[in-house]
Amino acid sequence: MIAEFNPLHHGHVYAMQQARALGHADVVVVAMAGNYVQRGEPAIVDKWARTQAALAAGADVVVELPISATVQSAPQFATGGVQLLAALGVTQLAFGSEDPTVDYAALAAKLATHQVAPTTFTDYTQTYATQLNQAVAQVTGAPLSGPNLLLGLSYAQANLAAGSPLTLLPFGRVGAGHDAPAAGVTASASAVRQAIAAGEPITQWVPAPSAAQLAANRHQTWADFYPWLRYRLLTADLAELRTIAGMSEGLEYRLTQHIAASHDFPDFLRRIKSKRYTYARLRRLCLAVTLNLTNASVAAAQAQPFIHVLGFTAAGQAYLHGVKKTVAWPLVTRVSAAMLAPGGLLAPQQPGEHLIETLTGRSQNYGRVPVRAESGGSSC
């Protein structure tokens, strides 16, 4: 699976059960976003806390999707996840969908024959999903509906581009839509985050180990990062800002012109919003500025891919032992100082990790070893 677990809720437990069942799988391997997520913000609790929750909820191996893959548009996020799992020898990819009867691989292939590729979508005024769906409607005569359905198609496109290393296993989702308000026994991650922000109880939406991690760990939000973004935009040279990933079309002028008068991050986002850019794209751009995520550091990260193991069960450990001689990328289980030094494997991740360390007081890479949990440890 490819996931963010931001935070892990009952829907994710169900998803991992589905993955295990549909794949007739010995182990469930999850490529999980690290400390930053695709909508352009820090994960609510750090990657180690979320790994603890994941292992308790049905995952056997959790590996990290690095910042260079997560703070990206949907197709790049999907590509990062597919390549990471394939490098680890995983052969199947399960994902939730509003319509699991769609043949995603076939649809991706059909789109490819019509030259519809992620790179063809250059209209920033609409979300990637909207543009993808318009292309689908043009090619097939009928649009898809639902965000996870389009996410599935992105996975299928990324898988096709990678030479189809993964068999796709879509499964139906229970309960609310991805961004629907909390209802019934499941809620979306964003609804859970909203409940947390509002100080409402969340124990009905998340399994106990996830609730325990949420209670025990510091919560990171844009409120923590806004002072850094503000400082950087007030002092950075325009030429420096032009090196930031996703900074295009003179956006550096827009950002620097509006920062001084802004009161907080939501206010700043409102000021820089235009028809030309979605909020998600602007949030990711602001996060890239704050983390000093440059085109060069993204390129460096992509040139030196690696597999950072965040945690495993006993079954997961056995799986890793079995594949470790054949994995396509370096398998990192204990982060050394050399890996973090300039030019090191994990060096491009460090600016963002240092900020989380400053907030949590907890090392995010150096000296950390994978979380170990009992096999089949779903306590839900």
Next chain:
Amino acid sequence: MIAEFNPLHHGHVYAMQQARALGHADVVVVAMAGNYVQRGEPAIVDKWARTQAALAAGADVVVELPISATVQSAPQFATGGVQLLAALGVTQLAFGSEDPTVDYAALAAKLATHQVAPTTFTDYTQTYATQLNQAVAQVTGAPLSGPNLLLGLSYAQANLAAGSPLTLLPFGRVGAGHDAPAAGVTASASAVRQAIAAGEPITQWVPAPSAAQLAANRHQTWADFYPWLRYRLLTADLAELRTIAGMSEGLEYRLTQHIAASHDFPDFLRRIKSKRYTYARLRRLCLAVTLNLTNASVAAAQAQPFIHVLGFTAAGQAYLHGVKKTVAWPLVTRVSAAMLAPGGLLAPQQPGEHLIETLTGRSQNYGRVPVRAESGGSSC
């Protein structure tokens, strides 16, 4: 005069009286450090508050010594002040000294014939003053003593290098040495800052208008800037840090290696201190990092010098009116948006000014006009 007024105290009032008397001067013109001072920290209150205090204490014209001149070693600071005053048509420079009987111009000339220039001092383990004094002792057979005596020599060297546009007017200082504890009727600026930091009364050390400005305005210290420095060092690329003014000999490694474990700015300074560098040099380097003061921005500022008028009395206004057609550099009395835009006259100053604006909530350049005060307004 060249001054910082950080903060303005009775010794400064006396200095301006001496300057007026010795120079038989119609007006006292002060080149005052803006929002940052030479020891590598923000001025305790902003430049507008200190201009108010200066006009009330005997200054007729206050012009700004920009960051590119103040966050520098002593000889560059002196050069910035001498050139600014000369550009404004000033013909005399008064300064306090432990020994006003020394012929500073002659001493500077003698040092010059022995090839002793500021650039010959490259030993960072000792202060500039110490090295200058060693050279003086070598050339003249007897060392000078006292920091302001060496400051006077720096002025004389800068004046000589500029073609001696200024007649030097040294005068004796009353009361305590520059860094001595408060005693008698005068105290050094650092003693006043220490008293303020300790919550002790300062009204006996500073004239009432300066005390009023200190009471009415936010105080800036390194405690405000340390989180920004920390953020920047945690996220900056080493190549970016190498562009910072004063970053040499691999100091960027030393800074980035020690920041994560540091608790506050004094702790950080202690960690990066070595025999090789003085505290003053390290503070200035840290300030340059925080303000993103690069070699390129210093060069841009020096290539486009200007005279920013911060305030004047009626007599000062008459003086400015008289010289405005002959001043060597652009005379800025009202800062326009164009001057602050990229490439504009004041653009290199803006990162540092934006940070002061964030702290004080008060524009430091845009739309500001000079403070006007009654002529001869010393209310002390």
